[in-house]
Amino acid sequence: MKNRAKEAQYNVDEGIVKMYLRGRPINMYVPSDIRETYNPSGPSNSPPAKLKLEWVYGYRGRDCRNNVYQLPTGEIVYFVAAVVVLYNVEDQMQRHYLGHTDDIKCLAVHPNKLLIATGQTAGHDRRDARPHIRVWDSVSLNTLHVIGISDIERSVSCLAFSKADGGSLLVAVDEAPDHNMSVWDWSRGERGYKLLETKCSADQVLAVEFSPVDRSTIITCGKNHISFWNCDNGMLAKRMGIFENRERPKYVTSISFTDTGNVISGDSNGNLLIWQRGGNTVYKMVRGAHEGPIFSILVQKDGGIITGGKDGRIIEWDRDLERTGNVIELPEQYGSPRVVTSGRGSQLVVGTTRNCLLGGTFTFPMRPVMQGHTEELWALTPHPGHHQFLTAGYDRTCxxxxxxxxxxxxxxxxxxHIQSAAFSNSGEIVIIGTTSGKWLVMDAETREMYSQHQDGNEPIQVLKFSPNGQYLAVGSRDNNIYVYQVSEDCRKYTRVGRCQGHSSFVTHLDWSVDSQFLQSNSGDYELLFWNAGLCRQIVQTSQMRDIEWATSTCTLTFATLGIWPEGADGTDINTCAKANKTELLATGDDFGKIKLFASPACHQKARCLEYGGHSSHVTSVGFLHDDSRMISTGGRDTAIMQWIVSPSSNSSSSQR
Incomplete structure (x- = not known):
């Protein structure tokens, strides 16, 4: 439980407002023009704009399976972070289901192809983000049922609708230690009705499926097992798959059904096995179908079979598991096929282990439909003149x-590993800051590297050009800010000096409008000011009360006092940014939330609009040069979200 925060205190005589973070006082100087009338607990304005999620870049394929489907609407449905994306590739349109509060881990489509079930993990806030399943309508995006809210312990890892009875049942596997499997009459009441629950396996479960021909048959597979379940008279009877004298795989990695009800399984040894309907013994085996694990098995309408494996290959087989000769080799940059599904006509849609979605056929090459980052994402810099932005992260890719x-x-x-980035004021050069203290000067169009520099050996946390373009400030995790003189159209950098004085790592910095001063925050919640040309700390901070700042990315300043929620511990808010032309301030926090405030947000409990979608700490927010859109990046969820900014017509204080 967080300590109740102390109210901010205002000393009118000195014009100092004192706020507290983790019990630590932070002094901020109130600008002269409002010094007489300022009250920290006074009323605040509503934000002058609102956000609407327009586009999500990214897909979660690195650790999730069976999570891409083609819908009759022509949309492909998949998820990333806490958003389910319905993407019409031909029309270049996305719709978004935003009912979840944390990481979505699995997805199932009802036999009617209209209803969708998605399952999420437990979130930061056990009250607000408990693990559960949501059943919703893919046309209206309305939530119909919320299932398992007090039954699921850790995370919904696998989901499937029944098929033989038209989809009246839903089976779910919990990622808890016993991997409990529950069967639900999902449409009974708002929260469904749990028919059965049993311990599924002590080991990881990778997939669950209902038989398309036998209403009572469920198959699960995963580490050290494939299990055949019979669901009868309120009981679940389990039979383990018997491999007899065949090699027993460490993992059974994928399962599917033929139209006659036989089970096909793929395993970590690269073998395909057919298990006869109703039995638990192997009827046929294809050794070495792939080199290494088989991630996906697609049985097509004509009975043909397509498999995708860790070896990067997609292979077509006839209904008797004889190879047809059709093979697709995915380029290494896209990763391995994690899920292969039928698209329109003869098209295949493929989700990969490197968080890409690809479309193509055995005759037309696979092309990327969606690409995303694969590791933690920190760097974001909007282009100063175009409707473009750059992102980079620990996957080493810009x-x-x-x-x-x-x-x-x-x-x-x-x-x-990349930690930070910044465009030059012209947009022709981009600076890339790494986790090793190295920063690179790169042409933003040709990607030619002009030079590289080293400042310490800790991550470069923040990079900022001065408004006049003559200086670059480099904030490091080694507690220092390095200032460089910029020349030759931002291709040459000469170190002016080093700003020393922070007792913890530099987190944020801003230039003054006249390019003379810097303000900076650090990991121990300091707000320091610097004469940039001399690299000297300005100890008399009262002199800085009326300085106009070119940007507002420091999270601890007088102008951002109101973004801190009651009881905040200082690490809650990772990022903030002021719009370029409007009095609007956006923040990203540790709980996956984006908030909009009126700027300056200098009153405690400032009014805000709140938006979900990310499922991890929001690492960066930034406005495009014309403020038409705002971009946000999620750290571990690797998602990039593009929001339309539109004038706000109402002043309601919360939005999901």
Missing amino acids: YLWDTMARTIVWSKDIGE
Whole structure:
């Protein structure tokens, strides 16, 4: 339980407001023009704009399976972070289901192809984000049922609707230690009705499926097992798959059914096995169908079979598991096929282990439909003049995105974990900061590397060009800010000096409008000021009360006092940014939330609008140059979200 925060205190005589974080006082100087009338607990304005989620870049394939489907609407449905995306590739349109509060881990489509079930993990807030299943309508996006809210312990890892009876049942597997499996009459009441529950396996469960021909048959598979369940008279009877004298795999990685009710399984040894309907023994085996694990088995309407494996290959088989000769080799940059599903006509849609969605056929090459980052994401910098932005993260890759075409303009592998990035004021140069203290100067169009520099050996947390373009400030995790003189069209950098004085790592910094001063925050909640040209700390901070700042990315300043919730511990808010032309301030926090405030947010308990979608700490927010859109990045959820910014017509204080 967090300590109740002390109210901010205002000393009118000195013009100092004192706020507390983790019991630590932080002094902030109130600007002269409001010094007489200021009250920290006074009323605050509503934000002058609102957000609408327009586009989500990314897909979760690295650790989730069976999570891409083609709907009759022509949309493909998949998820990333806490958002389910319904993406019409031909029309370049996305719709979003935003009912979840934390990481979505699995997805199932009802036999009627209209209803969808999605399952989530437990979130940060056990009251607000308990693990559960949501059944919703893919046309209206209305939530119909919320299931298992007090039954599921850790996370819904696998889901499937029944098929033989038209989809009246739903089976779910919990990621808790016993991997409990529950069967639900999902449509009974708002919360469904649990018919059965049993311990499924002590080991990881990777997939669950109902038989398409036998209403009472359920198959599960995973580490060290494939299990055949019979669901009868309120009981679940289990028979383990018997491999007899065949090699027993460490993992059974995928399952599917033929139209006659036989089970096909793929395993970590690369073998395909057919198990006869109603039995638990192997009827046929294809050794070495793939080199290594088989992640996906697709049985097509004509009985043909398509498999995808860790070896990067997609292979077509006839109904007797004889190879047809059709093979697709995925380029290594996209990863291995994690899920292969039928698209329109003869099209295949493939989700990969490197968080890509691909579309194509055995005759037309696979092309990316959606690409995303694969590891923690920290760097975001909007282009100063175009509708573009750059992101980069621990997957060592920079992407330049176009917000209008909603595509990647280019990507570049830097070869190192990336922590930060910044465009020059012209947008022609981009600086990339790494976790090793190295920063690189790169042409934003050709991707040519002009130079590289080293400041300490800790991560470069923040990079900022001065408004006049003559200086670059480099904030490091080694507690220092390094200031460079910029020349030759931002291609040459000469170190001016080092700002020393922080007792913890630098987290944020802003330049003054006249390019003379810096303000900076650190990991121990300091707000310090610097004469940039001399690299000297300004100890008389009262002198800085009326300085106008070019940006507002420091989270601890007078202008951002109101973004801190009651009881905040200082690490809650990771990022903030002021719009370029409007009095609007956005923040991203540790709980996956984006909040909008009126700027300056200088009153405690400032009014805000709140938006969900990310399922991890929001690492960065930023507005495009014309404020038409805002971009947010989620750390471990690897998602990038593009929000339309529109004038707010109402002043309601919360939105989901």
